[in-house]
Amino acid sequence: MIDRWIWRLLPWVPAAIALLAWWAWFAIEQPPASVMPSAFAVIATMADLAFGGRLPGDILASMARLLGGSALGIVTGMAAGFVAGLNRPIADFMNPLVVFFNAISGIVWLPLVIGWLGIGSPLAIFLIWNTVFFIIFQNTVLGVQLVPEVLELGVQSLGGSRWETIRSVTLPGALPYILSGIRSGLGFGWRALIAAELVGATTGLGQLIFSGAEYHRADIIVGGCLLIGAIAMAMDRWLLLPIEKRTVIRWGLVATGQGR
Amino acid sequence: MKPLKTLIPFAVLVAVWWGIKAGADVPDKLLVAPLAVWASFTGLVSHGILAEYASASLRLIGTAAIISFVIGVPLGFAVGTNRYAARALEGTLRFLQGISGIAWLPLAILWFGFSQTTTLTIVIYTLIVPIIFNTMTGVRAIPDNYALALQSLGAGRLRIVRDVYLPGALPSIIVGMRLGMGYGWRALIASEMLVRQGGLGDLIFGARTFGQIDRIMVGMVVIGTLYIVVDRLLVQPVETLTVARWGVLRR
Numbered sequence: 001m002i003d004r005w006i007w008r009l010l011p012w013v014p015a016a017i018a019l020l021a022w023w024a025w026f027a028i029e030q031p032p033a034s035v036m037p038s039a040f041a042v043i044a045t046m047a048d049l050a051f052g053g054r055l056p057g058d059i060l061a062s063m064a065r066l067l068g069g070s071a072l073g074i075v076t077g078m079a080a081g082f083v084a085g086l087n088r089p090i091a092d093f094m095n096p097l098v099v100f101f102n103a104i105s106g107i108v109w110l111p112l113v114i115g116w117l118g119i120g121s122p123l124a125i126f127l128i129w130n131t132v133f134f135i136i137f138q139n140t141v142l143g144v145q146l147v148p149e150v151l152e153l154g155v156q157s158l159g160g161s162r163w164e165t166i167r168s169v170t171l172p173g174a175l176p177y178i179l180s181g182i183r184s185g186l187g188f189g190w191r192a193l194i195a196a197e198l199v200g201a202t203t204g205l206g207q208l209i210f211s212g213a214e215y216h217r218a219d220i221i222v223g224g225c226l227l228i229g230a231i232a233m234a235m236d237r238w239l240l241l242p243i244e245k246r247t248v249i250r251w252g253l254v255a256t257g258q259g260r
Numbered sequence: 261m262k263p264l265k266t267l268i269p270f271a272v273l274v275a276v277w278w279g280i281k282a283g284a285d286v287p288d289k290l291l292v293a294p295l296a297v298w299a300s301f302t303g304l305v306s307h308g309i310l311a312e313y314a315s316a317s318l319r320l321i322g323t324a325a326i327i328s329f330v331i332g333v334p335l336g337f338a339v340g341t342n343r344y345a346a347r348a349l350e351g352t353l354r355f356l357q358g359i360s361g362i363a364w365l366p367l368a369i370l371w372f373g374f375s376q377t378t379t380l381t382i383v384i385y386t387l388i389v390p391i392i393f394n395t396m397t398g399v400r401a402i403p404d405n406y407a408l409a410l411q412s413l414g415a416g417r418l419r420i421v422r423d424v425y426l427p428g429a430l431p432s433i434i435v436g437m438r439l440g441m442g443y444g445w446r447a448l449i450a451s452e453m454l455v456r457q458g459g460l461g462d463l464i465f466g467a468r469t470f471g472q473i474d475r476i477m478v479g480m481v482v483i484g485t486l487y488i489v490v491d492r493l494l495v496q497p498v499e500t501l502t503v504a505r506w507g508v509l510r511r
Contacts, residue, residue, distance in 0.1 A: 010344060011351040034370060096266040097273060103491075104484035107450045111468040111476045115290055191360035191443070195450040198365065206363070213366030221367045225359050232358030 037219035046223040054208065059231075061203040062193060065121055069128025070189050074182060077133045081140025082166070085174070091141060098134060106131040106192040110200055124196040124204070131192040132185040139181025143174030179247050183240040190232050205231075292474045297481075300474035309463075314482060316458040321441075321448055321490075324380055328387035328440065333433060336395025337425065346396055353393045361386030361447040365454060379451040379459070386447040387440040394436025398429030434498055438491070445487050460486075 019039060026038050033041065049055035084091040106127055117123045147170050155165045197206025205228055212220030274294050280286065281293045288296075304310040339345045361382045368378040406424045415423070452461025464479035 007347065010348040013348045014352040092265060093269050095269075097269045099488065100270075100484050103487040104480050107446055107453075108464070108480055108483050110453065111464045112473065112480065114468060115471070115473065187358075190358070191362065191446070194360055195362045195446075198362065198450070198454060209363060209366045213369050216370060218367060218370055221370070225363050225367070228363050229355050229359035233355050236354075236358070 034216035034218055037222060041219045042223045042226075045217075045219040046227070049208075049220070049223075054203075058203055058205050058208045059227075061121070061201075062197065062205045063231075065124040065197075065204065066128060066186070066189060066193050068121075069125040069193070070132050070182075070186055072125065072129040073132025073185060073189070074136050076129070077136025077181075077185075078140050078178060080133075081137045081178075082144060082170075084137070085141040085144025086166070086170070098137060102134040102138070105134050106188070107195045110196065114200060119200050119202065121201070123200045124193055127192050127196040127200075128189045132189045135185040135188060136178065136181045139177045140174060143177030144170055146177070147173035175247050176244075179240075179244045183236070183244055186235065186240060187232070190228075190235075194228060289471050289473065292477065296474045297477045300472075301478045301481075304475070304478060310478070310482065313458060313460050313463040313479075314486065317448060317452065317460045318486065320376065320379060320459065321383060321444060324383040324387055324444060324448075325437075325441065328384050328391055328444075329437065332388045332391035332436075333395050336392045336433070336436075337399060337421070337429070339392070340396040340399025340429070341421075341425065343400075346400055349396070353389060353396070356389050357393065361443070362450045365451055369455070374455050374457060376455075376457055379448065379455050379457070382451045383444050383448050387444040390440040390443065391433070391436045394432045394439070395429060398432025398436075399425055401432065402428040438496075441491065445483075445490075449483060 022039055026036065037045070046055070080094075084094050109127060109130055110123070113123055113126055117126060151169050151173065152165050155169050156162075160168070193204070194206040197204040198210045201207050205224055209221045209224035209228075212218065212224060277291075278294055281291055301310070339349050364385060365378070365382055368381050372378040372381065402425060406428065407420050410420050410424055448459070449461040449464075452459035453465035456462050456466065460479055460483050464476045464483075467473075467475035467479065
């Protein structure tokens with residue numbers, strides 16, 4: 001009984017220790033607010049920003065960019081992935097390009113694309129799209145190529161057209177891979193977004209923490225970082241993981257990473 | 261055959277780029293011709309500017325990789341071999357993975373100013389979290405029987421770590437290293453852009469202020485190429501080697 005409680009509480013131990021250490025260090029050292037804020041200051045500042053401050057707008061701006069960029073990346077990545085996955089020569093042609101552009105995906109484009117799109121949402125959306133696209137593309141190609149040919153031939157021998165085969169066999173067969181691509185793609189996209197917003201935007205969570213550095217407000221930065229982590233974790237745990245799990249169970253032709 | 265297969269797509273890409281530049285008459289401040297990029301590249305190389313910026317970036321990622329490896333792997337082992345520690349830290353590590361290194365940049369700037377230390381801190385943070393996490397998962401995934409078998413034959417704790425945990429977890433550690441390098445290289449470039457104390461990120465972001473598109477594009481190509489070289493020549497062979505040699509765990 002007690003054992004189970006300890007087991008339950010264990011994940012909160014590091015956070016509790018960190019909080020305690022923070023509080024103790026703050027009480028002893030009393031650093032200036034520009035170096036390290038107190039935990040209370042962070043909570044107070046975040047509450048101020050949340051009610052009547054800029055926080056709701058910043059969260060909304062960041063989420064909208066993430067949604068827009070990821071949606072674009074998923075749609076284009078899946079489309080290109082299906083084309084390449086179903087046509088060997090096209091896949092061979094695209095592969096070297098994908099390797100190269102994947103290596104410079106995301107933030108590396110910022111200096112060039114600022115010149116094209118200026119500062120603001122389109123820039124951030126481009127960088128997220130650029131990051132998400134390659135992950136979705138690679139996973140889609142992999143998923144499509146791993147669908148056993150027997151299943152496709154089965155539908156075809158029963159009189160299914162090419163389109164029907166893709167819709168009823170290849171797509172569901174590749175879906176688990178695509179979804180795990182979406183999951184890691186959004187993780188990368190979230191990073192790219194924060195980086196893009198540091199320089200390339202006037203709103204958003206990245207800009208919020210960057211303005212914290214400009215005004216020497218460590219409380220805003222620490223609060224903002226914790227919020228960024230919390231949003232990323234909430235998104236992964238309550239949105240992406242359940243979707244991934246459900247499709248793997250429903251359509252997983254291919255065994256992936258065994259049930260944990 | 262193989263090099264040709266790799267080169268043709270790039271040749272087509274450059275041709276299309278040239279076509280767009282010449283055909284649509286794009287102004288130089290948006291896009292420059294391939295030849296201009298080449299000219300800029302040779303200029304940067306002959307003046308030693310490129311070598312200076314590139315070596316700054318490489319030195320930094322190398323230092324960060326070594327430090328993260330030396331600290332991260334033992335830490336991952338310590339956590340992974342103890343199920344209470346693993347349970348306690350898993351959620352926290354996941355949470356930290358959600359906060360990209362670059363998000364800590366503003367705080368690091370407040371602490372260390374616009375210096376190399378700031379960039380180094382960010383890159384180490386970015387690298388070390390996936391390394392700890394993957395070392396931990398790698399150790400946790402080793403079937404207990406292997407360790408128990410050795411134990412029943414009288415092996416000590418150190419022996420078990422050396423003969424079971426280390427080889428068993430190595431593939432996962434390398435995966436973590438590879439993932440960390442992917443995140444870390446991007447964090448490095450982004451951090452260099454903002455800190456502006458040398459490095460390829462500084463090169464391309466500095467070129468932006470003067471509208472030198474040719475220089476930006478040279479920088480981008482170098483960044484991509486270096487990443488591929490590091491990944492293919494260093495990390496991937498180690499990965500194939502260890503998986504082939506010690507891959508106890510098949511996925």
